[in-house]
Amino acid sequence: MSRGHRTVPHTADIALEAWADSREDCLAEVVKALVESFADAGSAAPGETVDFTAPEEDDEELLAALLEEVIYQLEVHGRLAVDVIAGPSGTGLRLVTVPAEAAEQVGATPKAVTAHDVRFGQDNGRWHARVVVDV
Template structure:
């Protein structure tokens, strides 16, 4: 099954390539990819909380970085990780998301932040694709 992301080699930090048929799917896959690097969800984990996120940014790349960094901040603040995402995007730079969280996880890699390093969201006939580099 196509997960919509994969880890890619990076010299100093960690990085993922994410893709989706549309921008909301790309944003979900980028979040899933980032969290797959950072945490392991315990088998049988249950949803313990729901969160709502609203963000605005000047463009899609800035919004993607803000989205991923917001997830890291919420994870740190609430001691939980996110296992399900419902993302909607409107007008360039606006995001609304509903998250489902669990506290049954183990931290594997402490990701400090998503970065703008060589970040570009590309579109072709298959959909959208990007590579995101994370500071660790």
Template sequence: MTRPGGHRGVPHTADLRIEAWGPTRAECLAQAVRGVCESFLDLTGAVAGRTREVLLRADRDEDVLVALLEEVVYWLDTEDEVPLDVELAPVAGGLRARLRMADAATLPVTGAAPKAVTLHGLAVSRGPRGWTCSVTIDV
């Protein structure tokens, strides 16, 4: 039996560790994005103002997760935007991501912003209850 999607922060020395899960790979990865964004902003009442579409090229699930979270860091750094919603569709050699973005400057800050995705402890797997992933983020 699969379980509904979700995420949680896990204590980690000087970094942010996110664990996420979902019945599908897409839901699991979207939950990881949500977990990262909720780690430093209060998204309650946030409204998406722009949609961005990106093509994530990667062969392995772990590389797709890294590419997706690097997009989060990129848009935060360059446009001060964060995704409120993520839709993922498989394409040859990766995923197409549709990100519904909110202006981060209008949201209450609750923690340190992500700076980079690390490869240490990176994991994406499918099991009998659905998909899970774990990732460490430099803050």
């Protein structure tokens, strides 16, 4: 199984790209890309989990909503998402978090997901995601 992520230069923002063999693994990779763009959780022990109910919309809206939830958890609850796993009974997703103060800030904190250039879908048997985030 192959999976990964990267950040791509983008004027005044940050573009994230991720890929994986499964939809859930691709979502986990893009969340990791977002978090690694501004924080290093190092060896912080995972703490709370947060259930995320996916919206009943298309894949791009799911991706944007998930990343907005990651930003919301950081801003409002001081939680930093370090992984995404399938929720109970295979429905929804679960964010695995650490306290934000356990991480070292290494970049600009994201403010929001842009409404343009969100892509998430399957191509040739592999899932791909691309999103631009305001910092």
